[in-house]
Amino acid sequence: xxxxxxxxxxxxxxxxxxxxxxxxxxxxxxxxxxxxxxxxxxxxxxxxxxxxxxxxxxxxxxxxxxxxxxxxxxxxxxxxxxxxxxxxxxxxxxxxxxxxxxxxxxxxxxxxxxxxxxxxxxxxxxxxxxxxxxxxxxxxxxxxxxxxxxxxxxxxxxxxxxxxxxxxxxxxxxxxxxxxxxxxxxxxxxxxxxxxxxxxxxxxxxxxxxxxxxxxxxxxxxxxxxxxxxxxxxxxxxxxxxxxxxxxxxxxxxxxxxxxxxxx
Amino acid sequence: xxxxxxxxxxxxxxxxxxxxxxxxxxxxxxxxxxxxxxxxxxxxxxxxxxxxxxxxxxxxxxxxxxxxxxxxxxxxxxxxxxxxxxxxxxxxxxxxxxxxxxxxxxxxxxxxxxxxxxxxxxxxxxxxxxxxxxxxxxxxxxxxxxxxxxxxxxxxxxxxxxxxxxxxxxxxxxxxxxxxxxxxxxxxxxxxxxxxxxxxxxxxxxxxxxxxxxxxxxxxxxxxxxxxxxxxxxxxxxxxxxxxxxxxxxxxxxxxxxxxxxxxxxxxxxxxxxxxxxxxxxxxxxxxxxxxxxxxxxxxxxxxxxx
Ligand SMILES: Cc1cc2nc3c(=O)[nH]c(=O)nc-3n(C[C@H](O)[C@H](O)[C@H](O)COP(=O)(O)OP(=O)(O)OC[C@H]3O[C@@H](n4cnc5c(N)ncnc54)[C@H](O)[C@@H]3O)c2cc1C
Numbered sequence: 377x378x379x380x381x382x383x384x385x386x387x388x389x390x391x392x393x394x395x396x397x398x399x400x401x402x403x404x405x406x407x408x409x410x411x412x413x414x415x416x417x418x419x420x421x422x423x424x425x426x427x428x429x430x431x432x433x434x435x436x437x438x439x440x441x442x443x444x445x446x447x448x449x450x451x452x453x454x455x456x457x458x459x460x461x462x463x464x465x466x467x468x469x470x471x472x473x474x475x476x477x478x479x480x481x482x483x484x485x486x487x488x489x490x491x492x493x494x495x496x497x498x499x500x501x502x503x504x505x506x507x508x509x510x511x512x513x514x515x516x517x518x519x520x521x522x523x524x525x526x527x528x529x530x531x532x533x534x535x536x537x538x539x540x541x542x543x544x545x546x547x548x549x550x551x552x553x554x555x556x557x558x559x560x561x562x563x564x565x566x567x568x569x570x571x572x573x574x575x576x577x578x579x580x581x582x583x584x585x586x587x588x589x590x591x592x593x594x595x596x597x598x599x600x601x602x603x604x605x606x607x608x609x610x611x612x613x614x615x616x617x618x619x620x621x622x623x624x625x626x627x628x629x630x631x632x633x634x635x636x637x638x639x640x
Numbered sequence: 641x642x643x644x645x646x647x648x649x650x651x652x653x654x655x656x657x658x659x660x661x662x663x664x665x666x667x668x669x670x671x672x673x674x675x676x677x678x679x680x681x682x683x684x685x686x687x688x689x690x691x692x693x694x695x696x697x698x699x700x701x702x703x704x705x706x707x708x709x710x711x712x713x714x715x716x717x718x719x720x721x722x723x724x725x726x727x728x729x730x731x732x733x734x735x736x737x738x739x740x741x742x743x744x745x746x747x748x749x750x751x752x753x754x755x756x757x758x759x760x761x762x763x764x765x766x767x768x769x770x771x772x773x774x775x776x777x778x779x780x781x782x783x784x785x786x787x788x789x790x791x792x793x794x795x796x797x798x799x800x801x802x803x804x805x806x807x808x809x810x811x812x813x814x815x816x817x818x819x820x821x822x823x824x825x826x827x828x829x830x831x832x833x834x835x836x837x838x839x840x841x842x843x844x845x846x847x848x849x850x851x852x853x854x855x856x857x858x859x860x861x862x863x864x865x866x867x868x869x870x871x872x873x874x875x876x877x878x879x880x881x882x883x884x885x886x887x888x889x890x891x892x893x894x895x896x897x898x899x900x901x902x903x904x905x906x907x908x909x910x911x912x913x914x915x916x917x918x919x920x921x922x923x924x925x926x927x928x929x930x931x932x933x934x935x936x937x938x939x940x941x942x943x944x945x946x947x
Contacts, residue, residue, distance in 0.1 A: 389763030389895040390917065399766050475740045475770075476731070503896065504763050506876060507743040508724075512699075512731035521700065521806035524728040537810070541863070542724050543870070544817070548810040555807075562864045598740040598776075601756065602769040608902055614919060616927035623926050624936045627908065628944060630924050634906050636827075636885045637851070640946045 377428035377531065380490070381419040382483060382498040382510065383455055383463075384409040385434055385448050389503055394605040401473075401603070402440055408451050411499030413458075413566040414559055419497050420459035421564070422531055428494075431462045433486050435479050439472040449582055456577035457569035463580070464490070468587040474596035476505075480513030485590035487518060495536060496556040500525050511558035521551040524558045643668045644750065647715040648687075649706075649726070650782060652677025657719045658685045659785030660778065664717055665750035672709065672799070679796045686790035693799040698809065699725055703732035704802040710737060717748075717755065719778045726779060734777045742770065745780040764876055764899035818869030822856050828883045830856035830874055830901075834890015834911065834930050838867040843934045844889060850941045856881065856901075858891050875900035890930050893918025910934070 386409035393400040408416075419430040432455045436448050445467060452463040466482045487493055496518075498511035508524070515522035527546075528539035531553075540547040541560050569577075587593070615626045631637045646661040649672045661669045662685075670689040671682050679690035691709060693702075706729070710718060718733075720726040722744065734741045744760040746767060754773045761768035822828065829848040835841055841855075848855050855872055862873040874881055876899035886904035890911065891897060898921055901907070909922040912929045919925040926933060941947075 387762060389765055392762065392765055392895075394765070399762060401762075477735060477738065477740055480731075480735055501877070503876075505761065506763060507741065508727040509731040509734075509741055509743070512728050513735040516703070516732040516735040522728065522732070523807055524699070525724050544815055546813045546815065548812075549807050550810055551807045560863070561859075597738070597774070598742070598770040598772045600768060601771050603762065604767045604769075606760075606765055606767060606902065608921075610907060610921055611923040612920070612925070613923065614914075614925045614927065616914060616925075620928060620932045620936050621940075623928055623933065624940045627924060627926055627937065628940055631885075631908075632944075634885075634923075636906060637941065637945060639944045 377422060377426045377495065378493045379419040379422050379428065379430045380487060380493055380496045381412070381415045381430065381432045381455070381460065382496065382514070383412045383416060383432045383434045383452070384499070384502045385436060385438075385451050386502050387438065387504040394607065396605065396607060399603045399605045401438060406438065406444070406447055406451060408454060409499055409502040409504070411501065411559065411561045414561050414563050415497040415499050416455045416458050416460055417564045417566040418529060418559055422495070423459070426531065429462070430460045431464065431490070432460045433464045433466070433483055435466045435471055435482050437471060437473065437479065439469070441467060441469060441472065452582050453574070453577045456580040457574045458567055459569075459573070461580065463582045464585060465582055466585050466587075466590070470587055470595060473600050475598040476507065476509040476513055478594060478596050480510055480517050481592055481594065482587060482590060483510070483514050484517035485592055486585060487514070489590065494553045495531065496554070498556065498558045500558045500560045508558070511556055515556040518556070521555045522558070523549055523551060523555060526557045526559045527562045529557060529559065529563065642666065644717065645713060645715045646670070646717040646719065647672060647710065647713075649674065649718070649720040651675050652679070652681070654721060654782045655682065655685060655787060656782030656785045657721060657780065658687065658787035660719055660745065660748060660780060661717070662686070662787055663748045670713070670715070672706070679794050683792045683794040684789055685787040686792050687794055688792050690794050690796045691799045692796060693801060695801045697801045697803065698807055699729040700732060700804045700806055701801055703729045704804050705799060706733045707736055708802060709799065716775055717778065719780070722779050722781045730777050730779060737775060739775040739777055740772050741777040741779060742772075743779045745778045746784070748778070763895055764902070765895070816869050818871035820854055820871045822854055822872060822874065822879050822881055825854035825856075825881065825883050827851050827853035827885045828856045828874075828881060828904075829853045829887045829889065830858070830891060831861060831889055832858040832891030833860050835861075838865070840931070841867060843930070843938070847934055847938045847941070850938055850945060850947050853885070853887070858897050888918055888922075889934060891918060892916050893921055
């Protein structure tokens with residue numbers, strides 16, 4: 377089985393560098409988007425069960441590229457340490473802050489370049505963009521079925537069966553391979569690789585590709601004109617000393633002062 | 641300014657997105673109704689044409705059907721409600737029509753043929769504005785917008801879906817439905833994985849009852865453990881709340897949770913770990929074991945409020 381996992385090297389929104397007027401994207405560290413860890417985990421589990429290969433594909437979306445490439449490679453090492461066999465990193469200035477149309481074109485072109493594949497696994501959404509677009513777009517580009525929001529996945533022979541987690545229902549669906557699924561974070565608990573595997577990952581290949589390598593010459597159609605931070609100032613009063621009852625008293629006093637409760 | 645053709649998609653009762661369509665410079669608004677309904681009522685908001693798609697179709701079939709509609713009438717802006725169905729279907733259409741999709745849209749301005757679209761981005765921590773020209777797809781919650789009234793007559797056309805086989809639905813199991821409208825709650829007591837067992841949530845429910853609050857929760861409580869129905873779920877992938885008081889108990893305060901309760905006026909955090917990230921984003925933070933603190937707080941509030 378040839379399984380591909382799509383991995384976003386996302387802005388670590390928990391460590392966003394920002395002040396009142398500016399979000400400093402360039403200075404914000406990246407991390408593997410949480411749900412994409414589940415995508416890698418699921419790909420590796422399928423490989424372990426039925427044999428074959430699990431490879432990961434990532435598109436670098438944030439600049440400055442000279443600085444980011446190193447960061448991207450060490451993040452991809454994490455996926456390789458989890459058990460992926462090989463990584464493909466698409467790096468091109470035209471992809472920095474580009475729209476998902478171009479991202480999907482780049483991913484689909486990479487998939488085609490790799491040749492045979494059976495299953496592509498992506499996260500349901502990423503922690504930074506949170507638009508849920510890329511999986512469906514890649515499937516559309518490749519002309520294969522897409523099954524989104526999957527929380528249980530079974531691959532048997534040439535068929536995939538999935539439980540989709542929708543707003544009002546759990547839907548069970550089937551499709552023939554090749555297909556693309558997007559998974560929710562509830563599908564599994566991503567493993568934490570042991571040191572030995574982390575070392576072994578250093579030897580696994582990370583292949584770099586540019587848009588020219590992929591034969592793509594198109595530009596992003598959406599251009600970012602402004603990013604205005606949403607910031608909330610909080611009082612930050614920490615109640616940590618004293619007995620439980622003393623803490624209760626301090627908090628209830630505060631609630632009364634804030635006008636949230638009125639003693640009777 | 642020339643007329644800009646806008647297509648809004650939704651059920652007959654969910655017409656809020658027409659409000660977003662009306663922000664287009666000089667719009668000619670058409671509406672694609674999913675399901676059934678009296679299309680003449682859309683004329684109240686300036687809609688001149690309605691498509692009726694009564695057949696139930698999957699996302700891929702809908703995407704193909706939509707491409708047909710868009711190609712036949714060359715819409716510049718296509719607007720769909722935020723739901724998992726459309727978050728799957730719309731990108732398929734957009735990829736094939738070479739167009740961007742902007743999700744969680746807040747506002748739109750048009751100048752000549754370009755659109756400036758503002759949306760919640762960067763993990764809901766920023767409002768991002770992008771410029772797009774030509775064709776664009778927008779996704780937003782209908783309740784965010786309110787259409788203004790402008791009477792017109794509506795012509796109606798029935799749509800035959802273009803059915804694509806590929807994904808076969810084997811079975812559908814309805815989820816238990818809750819009754820909570822957490823988005824509207826004034827006071828919220830919210831629970832996270834700090835609670836060790838489902839039965840222990842009664843501590844939070846007792847506290848909520850004394851306060852007259854609704855109970856909210858973090859994602860794992862609803863999505864993973866299923867201790868509460870999804871209408872309680874607060875966060876980036878859950879409900880966005882804006883209460884006067886948000887009391888987070890046994891919740892660590894990951895950015896995806898914070899994204900749902902940023903607009904709360906006063907935030908109280910109860911967590912046994914002094915290093916929990918939520919303490920950096922609270923007005924009052926109590927470092928204590930919830931199993932000791934919550935019963936004591938409930939008792940004290942009962943006395944104060946004479947309940
Ligand atoms: C794309 C994406 C979307 C997401 N959307 C959401 C979302 O909408 N909403 C959401 O909530 N999460 C969301 N998440 C998940 C989020 O990242 C966190 O995993 C989640 O919020 C953690 O839930 P928690 O705080 O309940 O659990 P944990 O992070 O496990 O925290 C439990 C907390 O309880 C404390 N605790 C333990 N025992 C006690 C005790 N006895 N007394 C007091 N405190 C105690 C611990 O110190 C800890 O801080 C999303 C994640 C991703 C990747």
